[in-house]
Amino acid sequence: MAMAVVVAALTLLTSGFPACSAAGAAAAACDFPSIFNFGDSNSDTGGLSAAFGQAPPPNGETYFHRPAGRYCDGRLLIDFIAEDLRLPHLSAYLDSVGSNFSHGANFATAGSPIRPQNMTLAQSGYSPIALNVQLVEFSDFLARSQYFRSQGGVFPRLLPREEYFSRALYTFDIGQNDLTAGLTQNMTIDQIKAYIPDVTAQFSDAIKKVYAEGGRSFWIHNTGPLGCLIYIMNRYHLEAPEDEHGCLRPFNELAQYFNAKLKEAVDTLRTELPLAAVTYVDVYSVKYNLITQAHQHGDYLSTFTPSFRPNNFSRMGRLIGACHCRISSNM
DSSP, rough: OOHHHHHHHHHHTTTTTTTTTTTHHHHHHHOOOOEEEEEEETTTTSSHHHHHHOOTTTTTTTTTTOOOOOOOSEEEEEHHHHHTOOOOOBTTTTTTTSSSOOOOOEETTTTTTTTTSOOOOHSSSSOSSSHHHHHHHHHHHHHHHHHHHHOOHHHHHHHOTTHHHOEEEEEEOOOOHHHHHHHTTOOOOOHHHHHHHHHHHHHHHHHHHHHHHHHHHHEEEEOOOGGGSSHHHHHHHSSOBOOOOSEEEHHHHHHHHHHHHHHHHHHHHHHHTOOOEEEOOOOHHHHHHHHHHHGGGGGHHTTOSSSGGGGGGHHHHHHHHHHHHHHHEEE
């Protein structure tokens, strides 16, 4: 049943490509020889683990059968996107062991925000590798990979061709931590909304920098329903009203506000970057449906609900708390 859920989600997501469709047809219709990803835990395939220690079990237990750098017990959406384009899973840029960057690289790290946080990882739980740092890593990788590739030896097998950068798919899944950072600093919803324009402005600058480096195809995820995440519900369930599905309404409304501003930024980018194809992906709607309508998606998901109940918190924490990946834990 989980396979049907993932295929349905991918069908909705990849339908954004003008010439692509999901379930295998994308490989024939879209000629992307590489993927370069920027983001947070929603798409981190090993960056934070490489820098600060491996994500421990139960992460990786179902599909990889071992910790695999993902804060997830199965694959992430970025893994399914790569597979759908018949490309290998992305190696984390920061991972020096066993990595192959011939078809792209992943600069995402769990806990990464768009705006740098003025706190350490130990103090805040947020990665110091914000989007601006990921962009520096990408620029450095672009230049140095071509130098070392020209040296021959093993490098041509491990590093991308020069033309793979201009023909690549550039994926972005980031912004959630900019919202929760305000919450952890005890800001009000209105105070967080006040700085969102600066967050989306910095995001737009990032897209423009990749465009200046030759990137032309951009795949941008909006943020998911914060009010359905277990760690948000655990902390705020006594003070925030629930919606009809048991998710915390104010935090979902905050996510929707961010997404509206992000969509405005994307619309502006389409005008300012005439040679770019910029796809805005409504991940919020897909995740919200999977979480709140779990009973419609088979036996595997039907036993779970987003409503906070202390007696099933542990199981929910593993399977729904990071809903971007755990819906696919049997895959």
